[in-house]
Amino acid sequence: MSVYNEKVMEHFRHPRNVGVMDDPSGVGEVGNISCGDIMRMYIKVDASERITDIKFQTFGCGAAVATSSIVTEMAIGKTVHEALAMTNKQVAESLGGLPPLKLHCSNLAADALHAAVKDYLARQEALGTEPFASGAV
Amino acid sequence: MSVYNEKVMEHFRHPRNVGVMDDPSGVGEVGNISCGDIMRMYIKVDASERITDIKFQTFGCGAAVATSSIVTEMAIGKTVHEALAMTNKQVAESLGGLPPLKLHCSNLAADALHAAVKDYLARQEALGTEPFASGAV
Amino acid sequence: MKKVYLDHAATTPVHPEVIAAMLPYLHDNFGNPSSVHSFGRDARKAVDEARDKVAKAIGADPREVFFTSGGTESDNIAIQGVALARKQDGRHIVTSKIEHHAVLDTCHYLASQGYEVTYLPVDEKGLVSVDEFQAALRPDTILATIMHANNEMGAIQPIKEMAAIAHARKITFHTDAVQTVGSIPVNVKELGVDMLSLSAHKFYGPKGIGVLYIKKGTRIKPLYHGGSQERKYRPGTENHVGIVGLAKALELATEGLNARQVQIIALRDKLIAGLLALPEVELNGHPTQRLPGNVNISVRYVEGESLILSLDMQGIAVSSGSACTSGSLEPSHVLLAMGLTHEQAHGSLRLTLGIDNTAEDVDYVLSVMPGIVERLRQMSPLYHKR
Amino acid sequence: MKKVYLDHAATTPVHPEVIAAMLPYLHDNFGNPSSVHSFGRDARKAVDEARDKVAKAIGADPREVFFTSGGTESDNIAIQGVALARKQDGRHIVTSKIEHHAVLDTCHYLASQGYEVTYLPVDEKGLVSVDEFQAALRPDTILATIMHANNEMGAIQPIKEMAAIAHARKITFHTDAVQTVGSIPVNVKELGVDMLSLSAHKFYGPKGIGVLYIKKGTRIKPLYHGGSQERKYRPGTENHVGIVGLAKALELATEGLNARQVQIIALRDKLIAGLLALPEVELNGHPTQRLPGNVNISVRYVEGESLILSLDMQGIAVSSGSACTSGSLEPSHVLLAMGLTHEQAHGSLRLTLGIDNTAEDVDYVLSVMPGIVERLRQMSPLYHKR
Ligand SMILES: Cc1ncc(COP(=O)(O)O)c(C=O)c1O
Numbered sequence A, B: 001m002s003v004y005n006e007k008v009m010e011h012f013r014h015p016r017n018v019g020v021m022d023d024p025s026g027v028g029e030v031g032n033i034s035c036g037d038i039m040r041m042y043i044k045v046d047a048s049e050r051i052t053d054i055k056f057q058t059f060g061c062g063a064a065v066a067t068s069s070i071v072t073e074m075a076i077g078k079t080v081h082e083a084l085a086m087t088n089k090q091v092a093e094s095l096g097g098l099p100p101l102k103l104h105c106s107n108l109a110a111d112a113l114h115a116a117v118k119d120y121l122a123r124q125e126a127l128g129t130e131p132f133a134s135g136a137v
Numbered sequence C, D: 001m002k003k004v005y006l007d008h009a010a011t012t013p014v015h016p017e018v019i020a021a022m023l024p025y026l027h028d029n030f031g032n033p034s035s036v037h038s039f040g041r042d043a044r045k046a047v048d049e050a051r052d053k054v055a056k057a058i059g060a061d062p063r064e065v066f067f068t069s070g071g072t073e074s075d076n077i078a079i080q081g082v083a084l085a086r087k088q089d090g091r092h093i094v095t096s097k098i099e100h101h102a103v104l105d106t107c108h109y110l111a112s113q114g115y116e117v118t119y120l121p122v123d124e125k126g127l128v129s130v131d132e133f134q135a136a137l138r139p140d141t142i143l144a145t146i147m148h149a150n151n152e153m154g155a156i157q158p159i160k161e162m163a164a165i166a167h168a169r170k171i172t173f174h175t176d177a178v179q180t181v182g183s184i185p186v187n188v189k190e191l192g193v194d195m196l197s198l199s200a201h202k203f204y205g206p207k208g209i210g211v212l213y214i215k216k217g218t219r220i221k222p223l224y225h226g227g228s229q230e231r232k233y234r235p236g237t238e239n240h241v242g243i244v245g246l247a248k249a250l251e252l253a254t255e256g257l258n259a260r261q262v263q264i265i266a267l268r269d270k271l272i273a274g275l276l277a278l279p280e281v282e283l284n285g286h287p288t289q290r291l292p293g294n295v296n297i298s299v300r301y302v303e304g305e306s307l308i309l310s311l312d313m314q315g316i317a318v319s320s321g322s323a324c325t326s327g328s329l330e331p332s333h334v335l336l337a338m339g340l341t342h343e344q345a346h347g348s349l350r351l352t353l354g355i356d357n358t359a360e361d362v363d364y365v366l367s368v369m370p371g372i373v374e375r376l377r378q379m380s381p382l383y384h385k386r
């Protein structure tokens, strides 16, 4: 229904960081099959809480694939807290904009990233190594 | 609004018997300016009640002119009683048909002829020479 | 036979540059603008670019430009659409007696559906009075629709003044600009209207394509239902060939407008002067506040269709407000509203000039006209009665 | 890059002979068919001849053929027009769940205006049941509208049987034949319908022009008001270029129909066989009672728009019933009505063949398809979950 710009198409054609990850620090999945978009994001986080590796899998339209792809590029090297501050709006902007319809329905990549980060944080807490609860270094 | 056939256009281009008549045996006028069609018909009738000459004047559209023209051709040589039996429908048919709209609004030529004949008959009566009221020859 | 077309208010030939602009979209770039693939995207691009061009030409935002299938549809959507959307606000509509049937008959229809319609009169020059317009407005008036210029006798109406008055009272104002777009400058912002209808075939574009300008914020409901084309105000696969043609034609019309107006007005005034030199011929409509190309005369004692047919026999194409050409018994409602008698109205002739006409064309018309008029007068019972 | 167009159900290129037939009417023979003069008469003649051709092609009387601006308008006039005209007889309308939005949304609109609408289900092959149709009819049913063949999955409905049942009960029967005219034989008398919609751009004619067949005696009211064109059922200057194009396209489509059907069905079945050879790919719709050119599949684990874009990158133009291409969150209402899961519906792909397609085109699609599907599946979280 809508025309994607060249940057979106470039990410659709050559999505960065597609795939699954063995032994991730966190995994997040958002979306729902009845809306037609499901994104799964895997992150690897180092001791300084930086995202060192990221992989995604997406069932969805061109916008869903492209936003997933660019969000992985944007997140690598960021801390998990920086990643939590990223918004779907920023993702769309970094792609040079999305068709209006896609802004609503397929722009979930930041949410998927957040979900992965939250999973990581939850695991950390479970391990008793939640960083701000310092003490046992 | 409507397409005339070639015969109608031929009569429009070269109407027969246009004009006024000095000293007619009868004159008839039908139509009305608000409808946009007025026809006046002049006839000359001989002793045997035959129409020997006829002239018409018409304010109106192509169909009005063409029906006036052809009715004059059809009436010449007929008796006034034969003329009274002519119908607007016959006139339209002898032109090879008229567009439907014109059948209703501009097809008055037989009526004009009838009016002229009736005028003739009325004058005859006034003169006491109404033929069927014989006696005074 | 020499052919002189003087019926540009009825329709115009498609400009060769417009044809050239349209052709690529018929066979090669034929996609459905709603399709995702490259064929669809190329078609969508053509529609988007056309919308931008139209918006620019009339001073609108592209999102205020809705493509329709022509002037009649634009008028119907505007009038019925606002009547539907605003019926809680009131049921009164103001229009004029000289509107095109696409407006007038739509108002008649609404009148049969419980709306009340005021039909404003015009003066003997064909103008609606701004004062009478103002006086006709009521608290329950929801819509006013007054044409920009009349198709029969070309009088240009004081739209700007009326639209301002309507606005102050929150009345939606629509103008049928089918006859003005491409002929005189038309800018929706300057006119201050909420809605404006235009039709491509009146300015050297194709038939079957038009625009309804709808100002942002106007309350209106669509009449047709279906796909999401034209933001659902006019669903159906876009006629992208027509849309491209309309935009190109409007662009061409806008570019050279001033020069063309001067040229056509000169021809018009020459034609008017020549025709009025004939005995008992009168001009209908305003002498100066009229469309550049419009000439409308009444020729006494003769009927309009006979004049048309006679001129047609000489290769000259014109029209008339005679009942005979309207398919009804009543002659032009426009001329009668101006106070013409039935005879004058029946004897009216409209000659509308276009960009392809020359001074020779005018000379030719003026050379054959006296003979035709004389011949028909000789045939007329009215002429002899006088 | 090689380009293969497989989206003929969306729209078709205008046939070169159709373009050739239209061209003379753009510039030289450009008159308004309502004008009295020679330009008008020539245009009128073109419209009359076109009407005769259309009538002949669909088995109607020329006076039963009304030109419209396309399929959406034909559907709207048919449905709203009969609903208006017959509201004293009742307020119940029967349709199906798989109609095009031009029918479905019009029915939704009428439902909001006090009409009651029954939306018939379809079976898993996409067919409406004649028995269920019959059972849905009520004493206050005034109109039934069931499409001749579905635009997404091509199932051809038992129109003849349903129309006969409707007739026996004095219910007006309309069919949207936008997808069938030009693809399979369509004869209004044989179908026994009261109204039928068709649209030129689906059979190699221009966009923006269609027909509504209205059987003599059908009670229907026009929706637009204005001039007396199309006997007032569709006022507005006739798009005579489009009309000529539609008639020519229909003539061409009718002439070679049988041979073309055989040829296209062969390609279709080759394409279906090739696609079904891929793992976890299913055919949607009836295997044989379907449009000659229609292929509709669901590809598990992948989403339709991604498939379209991937094929587009290889020069192949197709469409899908994915929500992403419909502009809503819901995928195809047609596929859901057939009982597909959301995943199957989201992963649907429509490939529709036309007269210009070859066996090489099919081979090409089948050669790139496995790689595309595999790549998207590798990207899909659903594939890995399985
Ligand atoms: C003033 C006016 N309004 C509306 C129309 C109708 O436009 P269309 O013929 O494009 O439907 C016309 C011309 O026919 C017109 O002159």
Ligand SMILES: Cc1ncc(COP(=O)(O)O)c(C=O)c1O
Binding pocket: C235, C236, C237, C238, D009, D069, D070, D071, D072, D073, D075, D100, D102, D147, D149, D150, D151, D176, D178, D179, D199, D208, D210
């Ligand atoms: C079955 C069906 N009905 C109606 C339409 C609408 O036709 P149009 O796009 O010509 O308005 C279409 C195609 O878009 C269709 O496939």
